[in-house]
Amino acid sequence: xxxxxxxxxxxxxxxxxxxxxxxxxxxxxxxxxxxxxxxxxxxxxxxxxxxxxxxxxxxxxxxxxxxxxxxxxxxxxxxxxxxxxxxxxxxxxxxxxxxxxxxxxxxxxxxxxxxxxxxxxxxxxxxxxxxxxxxxxxxxxxxxxxxxxxxxxxxxxxxxxxxxxxxxxxxxxxxxxxxxxxxxxxxxxxxxxxxxxxxxxxxxxxxxxxxxxxxxxxxxxxxxxxxxxxxxxxxxxxxxxxxxxxxxxxxxxxxxxxxxxxxxxxxxxxxxxxxxxxxxxxxxxxxxxxxxxxxxxxx
Amino acid sequence: xxxxxxxxxxxxxxxxxxxxxxxxxxxxxxxxxxxxxxxxxxxxxxxxxxxxxxxxxxxxxxxxxxxxxxxxxxxxxxxxxxxxxxxxxxxxxxxxxxxxxxxxxxxxxxxxxxxxxxxxxxxxxxxxxxxxxxxxxxxxxxxxxxxxxxxxxxxxxxxxxxxxxxxxxxxxxxxxxxxxxxxxxxxxxxxxxxxxxxxxxxxxxxxxxxxxxxxxxxxxxxxxxxxxxxxxxxxxxxxxxxxxxxxxxxxxxxxxx
Ligand SMILES: Nc1ncnc2c1ncn2[C@@H]1O[C@H](COP(=O)(O)OP(=O)(O)O)[C@@H](O)[C@H]1O
Ligand SMILES: [Mg+2]
Numbered sequence: 163x164x165x166x167x168x169x170x171x172x173x174x175x176x177x178x179x180x181x182x183x184x185x186x187x188x189x190x191x192x193x194x195x196x197x198x199x200x201x202x203x204x205x206x207x208x209x210x211x212x213x214x215x216x217x218x219x220x221x222x223x224x225x226x227x228x229x230x231x232x233x234x235x236x237x238x239x240x241x242x243x244x245x246x247x248x249x250x251x252x253x254x255x256x257x258x259x260x261x262x263x264x265x266x267x268x269x270x271x272x273x274x275x276x277x278x279x280x281x282x283x284x285x286x287x288x289x290x291x292x293x294x295x296x297x298x299x300x301x302x303x304x305x306x307x308x309x310x311x312x313x314x315x316x317x318x319x320x321x322x323x324x325x326x327x328x329x330x331x332x333x334x335x336x337x338x339x340x341x342x343x344x345x346x347x348x349x350x351x352x353x354x355x356x357x358x359x360x361x362x363x364x365x366x367x368x369x370x371x372x373x374x375x376x377x378x379x380x381x382x383x384x385x386x387x388x389x390x391x392x393x394x395x396x397x398x399x400x401x402x403x404x405x406x407x408x409x410x411x412x413x414x415x416x417x418x419x420x421x422x423x424x425x426x427x428x429x430x431x432x433x434x435x436x437x438x439x440x441x442x443x444x445x446x447x448x449x450x451x452x453x454x455x456x457x458x459x460x461x
Numbered sequence: 462x463x464x465x466x467x468x469x470x471x472x473x474x475x476x477x478x479x480x481x482x483x484x485x486x487x488x489x490x491x492x493x494x495x496x497x498x499x500x501x502x503x504x505x506x507x508x509x510x511x512x513x514x515x516x517x518x519x520x521x522x523x524x525x526x527x528x529x530x531x532x533x534x535x536x537x538x539x540x541x542x543x544x545x546x547x548x549x550x551x552x553x554x555x556x557x558x559x560x561x562x563x564x565x566x567x568x569x570x571x572x573x574x575x576x577x578x579x580x581x582x583x584x585x586x587x588x589x590x591x592x593x594x595x596x597x598x599x600x601x602x603x604x605x606x607x608x609x610x611x612x613x614x615x616x617x618x619x620x621x622x623x624x625x626x627x628x629x630x631x632x633x634x635x636x637x638x639x640x641x642x643x644x645x646x647x648x649x650x651x652x653x654x655x656x657x658x659x660x661x662x663x664x665x666x667x668x669x670x671x672x673x674x675x676x677x678x679x680x681x682x683x684x685x686x687x688x689x690x691x692x693x694x695x696x697x698x699x700x701x702x703x704x705x706x707x708x709x710x711x712x713x714x715x716x717x718x
Contacts, residue, residue: 264525346520347562347624351575351631352552361574365565 194439202433205426214433220397227430229437231399235314235407236438239389240382242318242403247325248375254326255333256359271334278327286391289320294392302404309404312394318403320388325378332377336370337363369456376449380442386411410438471496472517472635472665477531479512481524486512488689490531494682499661501680502669505717509689510669514639517667518554519547535635552579555628555664557641557653561620563612564627568595568604571612571623575631590630598626599652618649625656636660638668642675654679673713677701685709687717 209227217228258267298311340363348358394406395416418431472494479487487509494500502510515521516533519540532539540550564571572591581587591608595601600622612623621641642650657666658679670676676683683700685693693700693709704710711717
């Protein structure tokens with residue numbers, strides 16, 4: 163066989179392998195979705211979907227499977243974590259990429275990498291040791307409330323800290339890809355550093371920032387263990403962020419495999435998984451749409 | 462509105478040295494840039510042309526571990542003094558880089574970016590600035606119907622003219638060009654060259670160029686650099702047509718690249 167023929171065949175093979183792998187990853191997503199749907203089907207047949215999603219009553223023994231407390235806790239914990247992490251990470255990475263001296267970045271970047279590698283159970287323990295008593299003894303009394311310290315706020319804070327290394331790393335990468343020519347063009351016109359950041363760097367990196375947020379958001383929705391350890395795990399609807407709660411991942415992890423004697427319990431938990439999966443998918447799609455729009459303008 | 466005409470605009474460089482880490486990139490540069498003339502800086506790639514040009518508006522300081530010594534006098538004032546307001550220096554120098562970098566905003570906003578950051582708020586005045594400088598850069602007719610569309614949609618040649626207009630809109634005294642035509646098609650290059658010929662009556666222009674043809678065509682004064690040093694400088698006739706130094710002769714004859 164000639165060398166040219168060999169090269170062409172290799173090219174074809176590699177192409178084929180990549181195609182198969184791509185198709186495979188799409189099929190996996192579909193398979194998960196269909197699997198969950200199949201398992202959730204029994205409960206969808208006997209209960210109305212609106213009732214399942216909007217009812218606050220979760221009493222498996224009485225065949226009441228209202229998911230609302232868990233869905234609402236999921237959004238509260240995740241929203242809080244993003245509310246803390248996004249501004250913090252944006253400012254930190256702007257500082258690191260635009261203002262900090264070489265010696266500071268050389269010190270901080272490895273620390274961030276270490277933080278990223280810490281297993282989530284450690285973050286959970288850290289939350290129990292430090293954040294739980296802090297919320298119980300200082301934050302709750304400050305607002306005139308009584309709290310065990312195991313609360314949505316605690317979960318949000320722990321989750322935010324877990325998101326920081328990931329988000330900072332991505333954002334630094336994003337800022338790095340903005341060609342320095344753009345910054346220099348702006349500086350050359352007499353702009354200050356901050357004007358360059360505001361009008362050029364942040365605009366040029368907007369798609370990257372959106373991707374970073376979307377990625378962290380998916381992770382935040384799904385993060386289970388650390389949140390589960392500090393969030394209190396009660397099935398009541400929380401009235402404030404100082405109340406304990408149980409987000410969807412915690413609900414699933416806490417209960418799946420137990421008490422399966424109750425009919426439909428298993429199906430209800432898989433419906434919870436399906437809801438979680440769809441939430442994550444939904445926000446990813448939203449991010450894509452925003453990204454598409456941003457890229458059309460200006461970039 | 463009139464363009465600022467200032468016959469006092471002058472640049473004197475004394476014993477300028479630039480180090481990137483340990484690398485001695487500019488060695489003892491001494492030169493007076495003639496006012497209201499077009500000075501071309503030529504020399505093989507890597508000889509320090511860009512480094513030298515970036516000293517004019519202190520963009521050179523955007524590098525890590527950079528060290529600049531010597532005097533760089535603009536209108537008699539050393540711009541490397543510690544108490545100098547760097548944005549004021551940069552406002553005096555319009556820069557046209559090797560390839561155009563339109564800011565991520567509309568054509569209109571690209572032009573008003575400079576005037577706005579320097580405090581201009583009057584809408585009518587800004588409208589006027591946009592029209593005036595787009596005309597000045599021969600771009601007005603092509604873009605007047607889509608001033609509010611993203612600047613990124615323009616062709617490379619149009620983008621470079623936009624960058625010229627944007628630079629002129631802050632009313633600089635000097636224009637710096639770092640091989641501004643090297644990424645352009647021949648027609649766009651001609652546009653820019655033609656513009657530079659017109660502008661040299663009003664501004665002091667320093668143009669780094671890789672093209673001897675371009676230097677011969679539009680320059681009044683030529684600086685030849687080699688390995689971080691100025692080897693020879695003088696009028697076009699002196700440096701390009703009758704070089705004294707052997708290195709300059711070799712470069713002009715195309716024997717150094
Ligand atoms: N940021 C930098 N860090 C280290 N060395 C640099 C940097 N920029 C340029 N140099 C070096 O300085 C010398 C001059 O570069 P430059 O001014 O870009 O040359 P030219 O524009 O004439 O091609 C080259 O040897 C180059 O490798
Ligand atoms: Mg260069």
